[in-house]
Amino acid sequence: MSEARIVRAPRGKELNARGWQQEAALRLLMNNLDPEVAKDPDNLIVYGGKGKAARTWSDFDEIVNMLKELYSDETLIIQSGRPQ
Known part of the structure; x- marks a missing residue:
């Protein structure tokens, strides 16, 4: 899925x-892209300017x-919105 x-972030006690x-x-991460929270979730923008949760939907x-x-x-390393 890359579009x-x-x-919506999972809720409750069940682990994913x-x-x-x-x-x-x-x-x-997922809550930052919730339409009720994010500035422009379709483009991964989570706050003012160009702050993105990830570089692309694939990332x-x-x-x-x-x-x-x-x-x-x-440890998961993420640099400039891309996992390393």
Whole structure:
């Protein structure tokens, strides 16, 4: 999936990632693109100016997938909206 869509963060006690720290990062990222919060969610812009949650929708999808698979002893590095 690489096109704009409505993003809503998961809610409740069910984990979508391997741990709560990863889940928190996932929910924060997704909540930033919620239409009720984001400035221009279709273009990944989360606040004034050009602040984006990810460089592209493809990068967003990759970040989400990596957060879901990340173990507690691992680190996800994201540079300029792109996972490394």
